[in-house]
Amino acid sequence: MTRIEPSSSRDISMDRTAKILREAAGLLRGPQRIVPLALKLGSDALGTKIEPRTLYTYAATSQPTENALRSVMGWILRARRRHGGIAAFYSLLSGYSEPYPEVTGYLIPTLYDFAHHRADEAASRAAEQAARWLLSLQMPSGAFPGGLHGLAGGPSIFNTGQILLGLVRAFRETKDATLLERAVAAGDWLAQIQQPDGSWSGAGAYQGVSHTYYSMVAWSLAELAATGGGAEHAAAAERNLDWVLSQVKPGGWIDGINLQGYPFFLHFIAYILQGVLETGLLLRRKDALESVAHSSWVLLRKFEIGKRLAGAYQPGFGGGMKFACLTGNAQMSCVWLRLFEACYDQRYLNAALKMNEMLKQRLTVRGPGGVVGGVAGSYPAWGAYQPLRYISWGAKFLADALMLELRALHSLEAACAS
């Protein structure tokens, strides 16, 4: 998730302080949020103290996956704002945020997947409404703005890529030619401003520099190329894939996250892996799959042996901050499940089942609509990643992971039955 941000460390720190104060002031405007906040802080404090982690942690089903999926999708549908955009987060201090174009974009495939899975008309309508709202935000260049809606953000490479994922999927579902036309315009803009080495940097890039997690942008271009886009979109995706793969270290770590002022959150590491994996699958690049499998296995071992993944790592997967970045965990579950589908190694499925189990146990079942079924930024809630917020991209990746789990188990059960 990217935003247009100030560039120096001092600016970043001041900006962050201002945000915290603004959000904390929200509690004065909404005192009804004090009780849910206290309950969340209390339960996380207790949970982190007493939860035992053993070999068998998360190896049994605590609640049916279908129930958890319905709960998470309920949160996403309640987070819809005016005109169909979806809020970035529900803050325990200030309530719902403004709608967020980037996340609304990549929530469209999730909404359609759920609509097909449960024959849910409401989810399908929400996806179409979201796509229409996004079209209203497109710039003449084909780009989409960064930041929350209403903040007059400039063109953003990453956000355009994530919205492109949604537009391509909406076109596949509706066959509305306007959607494809606008998607191609977005893809053309991304291809035009790409650097010769395959990376994206400059004005539309977060902090102006290149990032390997923009492999998620390459994924969107590869999707476009496979859905009526041109060879130039596939070529741009492939150039970025080559650049990202050139940043992979022998131990599986991938350099080039390049986020000044932030630790290497698991969310961004998982973004890189998801982007490379999906681009590699679409472009039939075996080297990309092998690279993702190698890096993912490092994290799988850490999860299986330590029963948790750190919220952020040092380069080389060293160190590790103690809180859990729940979004990153859900993303890793998606990566493992897609690897299972690609190479049929059941160890990936096994790890994902346990990861999903852990995430299901973190879902809140009682409280206001912005809390129930939501995925907190961090566990405990005061961790470094999106503290005291339930974030829509966390819900998106958990819903994706749960649907992938159901699909994977269904295919394995069918194989066992035959």
Place this chain on the structure above:
Amino acid sequence: MRLVILCSSPYSETSCATAARLAQWGHTLAGAITLPSWDRITLLRKLGQWGARESARYAWAKLWPGRETTAQQVRNPYLKAALQARGPLFRNLHEVAAAHDFPVLTTADQNSPASLAQLRSWSPEAAVFTGGNILREPLLGIPRFGVLNAHLALLPEIRGMSSPEWSLLRGVPLGITIHRMDAGVDTGPILLRREFAEATECGSLTDLRNRMIARGIELMGEAISALEAGRLSPAVQADREKDHQFFVMHDRLKALAERRLRQRKPSPAAGQTHG
């Protein structure tokens, strides 16, 4: 052969049956090193493995046998013969030790200096691992023939946890491997590797595990006797570096493994593959 038993708990049936069987075969038990009965990690592991009700029933039967029948006191019925060989049922390691006259050291860390010193003083030719800590290099090097483990799968194909279940799910023949432990996870040299032919008689994964544990004890005895007679030499695992490690299996996959178990037909080719 002069042996030491390494155990996860004095109440471990597998440890008690292993010690009793090895003594019955005429080996000298120099001692046993066990984790305490209230070791937190072992208790949590058993809770996760068996569930609260089954763990409580087990603890009750071991600590307050009272009116429980012998069958109720033994969790693994295939170990009953070994545990009852001298008449009354051995309920813990101390009772086996009293019957066969060997000392038991209880320690929170089998790798601790005190534990290593005790092990050296017993001068074992081999140690038999039935559970406990992850063993470190100083300990592994003390017995002349090393520390031996009965792994419930064929090595090197399936290393690590839930090994019978993974064998079923991956379509690898069920088997047992007696190997000499090293610093890796089930990567040490192989002494004996046998396919397990009785799987077709098993009605559940629990039954399969119980039978394999009992068979593993018999194979351990066979391997030690062959090692002592110089008829067996450890074979280094071919693809030691390749990652064949498996982790605790989730219940959803276990259900599929169990389905595979029930689908199995007798295999005419099941037999010895090494040793």
